[in-house]
Amino acid sequence: MKQIGRLWFDYVAPETYLRLFEEILKGEEKFPEGFTVLDLACGFPPPKEKTLKRETPLASSAQEILEKMGARIIGLDISLTALEEQKKMGREAVLGDAFSLPFKNDSLDACLIYNLTNATFKSPIGGTEIPISKEEIKVILEEVFRVLKPGGFVIVNQFGYAWFESKFGHSTTTLLVDKIVPLEVIKKLAEEIGFKNIKSLPFSKERLKKGEELILESFPLPPSVIEDLGFRLIRKEAGAFYMEK
Numbered sequence: 001m002k003q004i005g006r007l008w009f010d011y012v013a014p015e016t017y018l019r020l021f022e023e024i025l026k027g028e029e030k031f032p033e034g035f036t037v038l039d040l041a042c043g044f045p046p047p048k049e050k051t052l053k054r055e056t057p058l059a060s061s062a063q064e065i066l067e068k069m070g071a072r073i074i075g076l077d078i079s080l081t082a083l084e085e086q087k088k089m090g091r092e093a094v095l096g097d098a099f100s101l102p103f104k105n106d107s108l109d110a111c112l113i114y115n116l117t118n119a120t121f122k123s124p125i126g127g128t129e130i131p132i133s134k135e136e137i138k139v140i141l142e143e144v145f146r147v148l149k150p151g152g153f154v155i156v157n158q159f160g161y162a163w164f165e166s167k168f169g170h171s172t173t174t175l176l177v178d179k180i181v182p183l184e185v186i187k188k189l190a191e192e193i194g195f196k197n198i199k200s201l202p203f204s205k206e207r208l209k210k211g212e213e214l215i216l217e218s219f220p221l222p223p224s225v226i227e228d229l230g231f232r233l234i235r236k237e238a239g240a241f242y243m244e245k
């Protein structure tokens with residue numbers, strides 16, 4: 001029961017973030033001197049020629065917007081490759097673990113958690129991919145709460161998916177995607193930890209549609225042909241929320 005799957009990798013809506021940051025700035029052009037944003041599990045945007053045929057809106061655009069607004073960005077990741085790429089882009093890069101952040105209490109102004117809470121992990125020699133569990137997300141959020149200054153903000157984002165599932169039954173990937181902790185559950189956890197002013201961030205419907213089209217274009221065959229072969233299209237929309245300590 002073969003399945004063709006594609007992650008809707010790295011999809012965010014830069015306009016949503018631009019508007020949000022402008023709102024946070026309350027009319028000021030720049031964040032105050034030293035305003036420090038942790039990009040938790042920063043990864044790195046794949047080079048354009050290696051992604052989809054057309055230019056895609058990347059998660060890194062939030063970093064770029066914040067940088068232009070005067071923020072200092074610290075990218076943290078457990079992958080050295082990701083950090084090397086961040087450095088090539090001229091950013092500060094810290095090797096660290098999201099479960100035990102190498103920062104002092106109340107020391108950072110903001111934190112981006114992009115596409116981590118729905119990420120899956122696989123060993124280099126193969127095996128089943130494992131999505132982060134609710135319990136693990138709780139530990140990560142507690143760590144972020146600890147290192148943020150009171151009033152500091154966090155954005156959590158999850159990319160969407162577009163994939164094909166066999167009409168004749170479930171496949172492991174579908175079951176795996178079902179295990180991804182939904183944003184609504186993460187918001188509840190955040191509230192229990194003490195985060196406040198939790199609000200969903202709207203993504204542009206147009207961009208969501210375009211993103212899905214880009215993914216579908218990257219499949220080896222046109223969607224109609226794949227469907228004729230006995231598969232059906234499954235979708236999961238991207239989403240994001242904002243909160244404060």
Ligand SMILES: C[S@@+](CC[C@H](N)C(=O)[O-])C[C@H]1O[C@@H](n2cnc3c(N)ncnc32)[C@H](O)[C@@H]1O
Nearest residue numbers: 041042043059077078079096097098114115119
């Ligand atoms: C799906 S990628 C998202 C990357 C980036 N934030 C983005 O939106 O494009 C997930 C990232 O989490 C990193 N990661 C996985 N486990 C981690 C951990 N325990 N601590 C820090 N980073 C971790 C991976 O190395 C990878 O770069």
